[in-house]
Amino acid sequence: AAAAMALGVGAQRMSVVQAPEFPPDHVARLTLPLRTALEGRIAAAPDRRDGRTVLLVAAEAVGRGTARRRASGLVRVGVRGRAPAWRYGDRLRVDTILRAPRNFESPGRFDYVGHLARRGVHVTAFVWNDETIERLPPSAAGLRDALEAWRSRLATTIDGAVAPPAGAVLQALVVGEEGGIDAGLRDAFSRAGVVHILSISGLHVGLVAGAAFALFRWLLTRSEWLVLAVDVERAAAVASLGPVVLYTALSGLGVATLRSAIMVVVAVLAGLCGRPVDVLRSLAVTATILALAWPGAPLEISFQLSFVSVLAIVVGTRRLGPARNARGWRARLRAAAVVSPAALLGTAPLTAFHFHQVSLVGLVANPIAVPIFGSIVVVLGLAGALVEPLAPAAAKALFRLAGLVLRPGIAIVRRLAAPPWAAVDVPIPTVGELALLYATLAGLVLLPRRGGRVLAAVALTGLLVDAGWWVRERSGPHLRATFLDVGQGDAGVLELPGGRVVVVDAGGFPGGDFDTGAAVVAPFLLTRKILRVDAVAITHAHPDHFGGVAYLLAHFHPREFWWSGVPGTGVEWQRLMAAVQASGARVRRLDTTAQLAPDVAVLHPPPDLGTPSINDSSLVLRVHSGRVGLLLTGDIEAAAEQRLLADPARLPSVVLKVPHHGSRTSSAPGFVSAVAPVVAVMSVGADNRYRLPTPEIERRYRARGTCVLRTDRCGAVTVETDGDRLAVDSMRGCRCPATAR
Structure with missing residues (x-):
């Protein structure tokens, strides 16, 4: 009955996340996107990492002058750079564009919208420079302000006392601030299977609880009257909850910290009631409390x-x-x-x-790393935090000592993570496959009981059937192409008959640090159980097409790298060329004379291309299966289209990836007529600053009866054919009544 009630209450609480009811002045009720002035108060400690800062702003007003009006709700404001001047509780005003958060709607993607909604955030904004943010008069300070000020002071003290990277790791262990840990070191901890020790969890909270209990018991036993009057053990246990609560708040209220703190409280309450502590019951109670208190927490x-x-x-x-x-x-x-x-x-x-x-070296790394990071360093760090308000010099000395212990620990983690076999990339299981994996583990735990044997046998049979289905799916005779939603860029994956895979472009954000290869293209490949690709191609040297390729070269080990031979410029291009060289892939400069495969043809560029614009140097590939052709055009413009029209017999295709995101510089009437697509896919970002696709180009395709699918509206678009019929699907449910001609 209790479980059923908890499920019912939990479902009701989830509705707050899934279908929230906003008050009339909530920022989510504004017509977004909206360029306006935002006023508000920073409602959480700024998150600084990867060259940017995230400010969680509780809105107070929007607009200026006579257009200013009261507002409420949380806004996630991203700021380029570390924005060191801003702290919890500061009030600000900034001119920005308020937007509704949006997912990259491709298979395997991270649910960014749900992630924010579970934190009460339904509007985002971005600021290129924190100098454009205006500071407003402060509001009255409270207990949370004092606590956050202490956290900030401790982080600053650690930063000054311990050089990076040890200082950044110590901040994570003492105050829960992980933003200073660079991506390379975080990846090393992940590969070594010890990334969990960077989060404050049960071991840290247990140390605080144990130390507090021992201290209070010692103090209580100093008084003969107290020893006779009260149960010292129970009194010390209750008193220890104070430091546990304080440390939980100091560390930033992370899920693992809250879980540990609640389990300590449950254990103390069980002790007060004279009942034995059962860890599994405590775990279940803690999970229920968190799930009810924080809607969506189990997700x-x-x-x-x-x-x-x-x-x-x-x-x-x-x-x-x-x-x-x-x-x-x-x-x-x-x-x-x-x-x-x-x-x-x-x-x-x-x-x-x-x-x-999955980390393979974690079995060795954890017994070595946990005593260093989870015991010695934490004791020294927490001691420093405790004495800092009274003796800052002593705190610095303790932090420096913790840093000395950390340095060899970090070196060990890096050494263990270095071998290629330390961690292996694995396919992403479906929810059903995840259930089968855990059913298998549960069955093995229950062995040799009959129920365990049956459960393990059924689950293993299910996994074998599933594996057989995937082998057939991946090696079948069908041609499958998926045009991924990577924002304002291009990325496509061709799954050719016989299991061959070619990635054509991988998106990218020029000047940004978001890696579409790691965040969008790779998860899609792994949901398709693809661990290696035959070739990675870039249509041309613009970062919105090649930005995510470096990650794919490093992780999916392509046999070949295809490009047109016309180079790009800048740091991003140099980074790509270094990745190509490091990958060991065979580099092929393609033109119309290249022989790739019977079902893949290069239609552009010609070998005598000359010196075109980068867009007009784009590779144009035509892939076909039976009567169905797919034409991939990169960002070709009018000049390249005219070159292609010199041999119009090669152009007709059932599916067209529309040139240059639907720009008016491409898709001339003659080219559209020559290709005569049944389905046209436009790869564009929502509310992009180029305002693509151009309405007249979209109308041009629709006027001839073409089914137009845009990635900003439809998400990833997948077309699949057996050479005769064509099936079309998309992440957002867009459909086309399309069959091969």
């Missing part, structure tokens, strides 16, 4: 990993560890030996689902 990656890891450790030690009544160093050693394998095995399906990577 958070940190929630899932935190609870599943603890569950795996408890189940693993009960199944494979020493007997409950066993004592001595052998029992403790056996229990410790089970912890790391149990946690890694229990969370492996989830890490594959969310991060498409």
Whole structure:
């Protein structure tokens, strides 16, 4: 009954996230996008990482002058750079564009919209320079302001006392501030399977609880009257909750920290009631409390990993560890030996689902890293935090000592993460496959009982059937092309008959740090169980087409790299060329004389191209299966279209990737007529600053009966053919009544 009630209340609470009811003055009710002035108060500690700062602003007003009006709701404001001047509680005004958050609607994508909604954020904005942000008079300070000021002061003290990267790691362990950890070091921790130690969790909270309990028990036993009057053990346990709550708030209220703190509270309450503490019951109660208090919490990656890891450790030690009544160093050693394998095995399906990577070296790394980062460093760091308000010099000394311990620990993690086999990229399982994997693990835990044997056998059979389906799907005779939603850019994946895979462009944001290869293209490939591609092609040297290619070269080991031979310029191009060289892929400069495969032809550029614009140097590829042809055109413009019209017999295609995102410089009437597409795919970003596609170009295609699908409205578009019929699908449900002619 309690479980049913919790599920009912949880479902009702989820409606707050899925279908929120906004007050009349909420910023989400504005007509977005909207260029306006935003006034508000910073409602959380600024998140500084990867060359940008995120300010969570509680809106107070929008507009200026007579257009100014009261507003409410949270706005996520991204700021280029570290914006060091801004702190929790500061009030500000900034001219910006308010937008509704949007996902890249491609298979395997991260649900950014849901992630923000679970935090009460439904509007975003971006500022190129924090100097354009105007500071407003402060409002009255409260307890949270004082706590955040302490956090900020500790982070500043650590930053001044301990050089990077050790200083950044120490900030993560003491105050939960992970923004200073660079991407390379974070990747090393992830590959080594120890990234969890960068988050404040059970070990840290347990140290605080244990130390506080010991201190209060010692203080209470100093008084003979108290020893006789009260139960010292229970009183010390209750008193220890104060430091636990303080540390939980100081560390930023992360999910793993909250889970640990609530479990401590549950254990203390059980002790006060004279009942034994059962870890699994405490875990279930904690999960229920968090799920009810924070709508949508079970959908958070940190929630899932935190609870599943603890569950795996408890189940693993009960199944494979020493007997409950066993004592001595052998029992403790056996229990410790089970912890790391149990946690890694229990969370492996989830890490594959969310991060498409599984660490192999984690079995060795965790027993080495956890004592360094989770015990010695945390004790020194927390001691420094405790004495900082009274003795800043002593705090600096303790932080420096913690930094000295961290340096060899970081070196060990980097060394363990260095081998190529330390972590392996794995396909992303579907939700059904995830259930089968956990059913298999559950069956193995229950062995040798009959129920365990049946469960394991059924789950393994399901996995084998699923694997057989994927082998058939991947090696079948069909041609499948997916045009991914990468914003204002291009990215396409060709799955050719026989299992061959070619990636044509991978999107990119010029001047930005968002990697579309890692965030959009790679997850799509892994949802299709593709771990290696035959070729990666860039149609031309513009970063909105090649920006994500470097990641694919490093992780999907293509045999060949195709391009037109016309180079780009700038740092991003140099980075791509370095990645090409490091990948070892065979580099092929393609023109119309190139011989690729019977079903793949190069229609442009010609070998005597001369010196065209970069757009007009684009590769044009035609792929066909039976009577169905697909024409991929890059960003060709009028001059290249005229060259193609010199041999119009090669152009007719059922599916056309519209040139240059639907710009008026392309898709001339003669070219559109020569191709005569049934389906035209326009790869464009929502509300893009170029205002593409041009309305007249879109009308030109629709006027001749072509089914036009735009990635900003339809998400990723997939076309599949057996050489006769054509099936069209999209992430947002757009359809075409299209068949081959």
